[in-house]
Amino acid sequence: MGSALNIGKLFGIQLRLHYSWFIIFVFFTILLVSPHWLSPSWWIIGIITCLLFFASVVAHELAHSLVGRANGIPIKSITLFIFGGVAQMTKEATRPGAEFKMAAAGPACSLAIGGLFFGLFWLFPPDIAEPIATMVYWLAYINVALAIFNLIPGFPLDGGRVLRSFLWQVTGDYQRSTRIATQVGRGVGYLFILGGILIAFLRPFGLDWFSGLWLVFIGWFLENAASASYRQAKWREALFKFTASQVMTSNCPVVPSSATVNQLVQGYIFTGGHHLFLVADEGKLEGILTLQNITSVSNQNRDVTQVKEIMTPINKLKAVRPDQDALSILEQMDENDMNQMPVVSEGRVIGLIARDNLLRFLRIRSVLGI
Template identity: 50%
Template sequence: MQQMVNGIFFGKAFGIPLRLHYSWFIVFALVTWALTVGYFPQVYPHWSTTTAIVAGLLTSLLFFGSVLAHELAHSLVAQAAGIRIHSITLFIFGGVSQMAEEPGRPQVEFRMALAGPATSLVIGGTFLALYFFLKDIPEFVRAMSFWLGWINLVLAGFNLIPGFPLDGGRVLRSLLWWHSGRLLSATRTASNIGRGVGYLFIFIGIGLIFYGSWLNGLWLAFIGWFLENAAATSYRQLALMDMLKGHTASELMTREWPAVPPHLTVQQLVHEQIFASGRRSFPVVDADKIVGLVTIHDVKSVPKEQWTYKTVSDIMTPASKLKSVEPNDDLGKVFRILTEHNVNQVPVIKNGNLLGMIARDSLLTFISIRS
């Protein structure tokens, strides 16, 4: 399961930034509450409240550590295949890896997809081995090991359901792709199955609600809605990228885009450029080389009383931090930059020279006409 970028940074593993989406705190609290108030007191009624709380917290943390390990396995296989991983984010439904690109070969996707469930199976088997074969370890540890063992097996089994974008759906897509050589067709089939799985979960969830198990029913229906939406969105995105394939940045860029020098004051920028042209962004050029980009958002960050002496170079985004493309790059790369980095324009640069700019509106119009 891919794609989610916002969140709180909490560390790195194998060079990959790790994040917690805000929704993760909801599911962490729910799992901890269920373990502390429900599972452990029922199975071990002789435990004190403090023991149940500590066990619940530790087990919940170890569970999400297992989810992270599952996602890391996907990412490490991807990295070994030369795919850059921007980050891993834990959220309400598990974890997602933000990849720089989709796998280019079905064999790579097959290995990537199986790596996560295989890791969960190994983790689950290890915890269950602790429970069944090490009878002399403290009951506290055995209790946590049993729950963590079976929940990791459940996690592996759930992810192997053959509905895209679950891991099982990715395995199915890779096999269909491998057989037919057509990624888009394989994705359409796997996504339709994924949507079917989502609708089935919603139907079962509604049934559980009517039978009185409203919490489990609501949760299952929510998961079903997420799967259906993710499957449909994944196919639409791939279809869009397929449509953009073969079209280059040079086709869409605006060559006559006004540039400004770095020594221009903010006041001059506003009155002589923004008001005059109606543009919201300007490449900053010095000696025919692009040195940065200044936008109306940069201007808004400067108090008005400082406009007379603050210069463009003080507030611009330097060229080293810009996300840019070359004229022969396909429009799919432009689309990824616009969406992943939430910017409104992408400079087209070659050998340090600015050739033009591509605005978000221009790309959206291009997509709309060809859809």
């Protein structure tokens, strides 16, 4: 997901706000305040309610994240966007039990919060100020709705993950279970789109065209997310079959750390087509350099910038073994926010793996039909 604001850390997990989230914030506030435009108290309570809704979604994602972490699945960040929240994992579950617990934790948390607000609503005396009662009821309703929506069994929704964990438990086949769960996810997406179109045109049960359009929008998003998950599962499956020594670049030129960027571009990149470099002085490895490092230098500074200023120094690199599978290397890169890793055998660098190399490797293989 593209641009998002970092708004702080919770339990060591980065919390991010995607710009599309503001649309839903404004939409819900207007929805809540709409019949009482001129009343300041409704505005204040409307905004507080939307902030509590925000906290509810964060709690849902935190439930996934903390249960995931307790089961050995590291979580890097939580992003809130127009359709709710998403927790970014750097690794998939390795056991169906862990996947089930992690997936079920979110809806369970939302149900608990919904129940809490329903309880509050009943406990309130009947003559309670109307805006507060309305807001408490709305929060109860929206949290239960959030739980139910997420339990729809289409991957990558929580229900789809629960479905995959069941299939995985029964068949023992992770890949096949992922394929089935993502295909169900695509089917659910198409059903939403179809339902949305029918509602927009027939307008049953007093529903308006906007509800139909909204449903189409959600369906389109679900179908896209399920397709992306399917492709990602295929890539992971493919990467798992290769070792570091098969995907690494082994003919990296060695350049001195005092070389300028321009010398590198003229001497190696234009003529040799190289894009990965080992930086070494007198036989001692100092760091590595990729095309990405070079693009960070503006054109007019390329004559005066030296390789050592932009390279990734050796102390910031993590080495991998030549027999390590490519999937675990990609996961390691995600976990440590790295884009390249040296392959080390018996204390010697025998090659380099860059993130875009892995993807290029797979693309070339699929073009060749291997």
